[in-house]
Amino acid sequence: MGSSSLTAMAPTPALITRPRIGIVGAGNIASLNVAGYLEDPRCDVVAVCDPKEGRAAEAARAWGVDRSYTDLADLLADPEVDAVEILTPTFLHHDHVLAAVEAGKHVSCQKPLANTVTEARAMAAAADEAGVVLRVSECFRHYPPLELAKQLLAEGAIGRPTQIRLRTVVGQTDSEFQNGLEIDGYLWRMTETSPGGHLFDDMIHKYAVALWMFDQDIVSVQAAVRRRDHYFEPCAAIFAYEDPSILGTMDVSYAPAMWLRSDYYGADEFFEIQGDEGFLWVTRCTGQMLDLPAVVLYEGRQGKQTTTSFPHIDADWGAGFRRASSNFIDTLVDGVPPEMSATEAIKALQLCFAVYEAGNTRQAIDPRQITHSVVPDGWPQ
Ligand SMILES: NC(=O)c1ccc[n+]([C@@H]2O[C@H](COP(=O)([O-])OP(=O)(O)OC[C@H]3O[C@@H](n4cnc5c(N)ncnc54)[C@H](O)[C@@H]3O)[C@@H](O)[C@H]2O)c1
Structure with missing residues (x-):
């Protein structure tokens, strides 16, 4: 692969x-x-x-x-x-x-x-x-539904991988966890002490998943990045992998009027992995927005199409x-x-800064060329 x-x-x-x-x-x-x-x-x-x-x-x-x-x-x-x-x-x-x-x-x-x-x-x-x-x-690389999706992919359940879509929505929740957060834990994330906002602080998890799911580098990134309240950064990005037959898309939306079920932060994710013979969906992660089994596998082969749900897997984000x-x-x-060595953590950082650079310049960026950091336009420096 x-x-x-x-x-x-x-x-x-x-x-x-x-x-x-x-x-x-x-x-x-x-x-x-x-x-x-x-x-x-x-x-x-x-x-x-x-x-x-x-x-x-x-x-x-x-x-x-x-x-x-x-x-x-x-x-x-x-x-x-x-x-x-x-x-x-x-x-x-x-x-x-x-x-x-x-x-x-x-x-x-x-x-x-x-x-x-x-x-x-x-x-x-x-x-x-x-x-x-x-x-x-x-923690995302150890989230049981994502681990299962990676395992099914490796076993050939959806054939050769062709695409991944990483969807994140940030909304509201009234979870005990969210209500118990100390405000000082937010402040350093929203000033010049950070090189960027939500696309740095939280999306680093999704960059880590994008790299790990196919065990290969991303070699080109295109992105549009916007800025909303606090540090939120709606974004649509396209990733091209080393294997030219694999593409990824990452979309991040900010929905402050939308409430979602969560035991943790007011956010949730949805992952779609497509192969040439099927789909895998991981329907939740940080939250529990949708009443769907946490992992769904669609196998579409000539003469036999099956959908398998994995409703009993531990889908608690805390796991x-x-x-x-x-x-x-x-x-x-x-x-x-370790599941994430320093070498891999550096690749996730490079991918993050490549998204900012692609947003700033409206050009395709090779993450492997990032040697320091990139701050999104308008971020306090
Ligand atoms: N895996 C995840 O999903 C996840 C979620 C949230 C935060 N994080 C990461 O965890 C880290 C902490 O985030 P947080 O939200 O708990 O922040 P926080 O600000 O709430 O906690 C940081 C703590 O470190 C303490 N601290 C500061 N200087 C220190 C020192 N010299 N020695 C010991 N302690 C010191 C602070 O007093 C504070 O209590 C960040 O890197 C953040 O990105 C990861």
């Missing part, structure tokens, strides 16, 4: 029998990530750090963790921490990952890996040199977080290559 330049080998990790995990950042998304470590019998969460008054201590109480710190240097100096999960604002990932690597800790970092490709490459190089793992925790955390433990304990 095309050349597989995405499956770069991760550095060989030092195998650890029972990793002791330190959590760096106890903000809005921390509980979803930490749940996977807390329930994994192969590891222990031993420390948490957050400089915000009372936040680390409160998280430590909630998670049953012994030690809390307000200074990252203190957590990194703790000899009983083998590995860290970096859950800090994205613009701090570079400094925090480098500090952790220098302290000899294995690192799992939230998406996006960094604000620029330059920074991300420096982080990957530092981890390689120190001989520690650096991976990105990408992707838990499984992503478990995947880090797979790497540390069993040496399994």
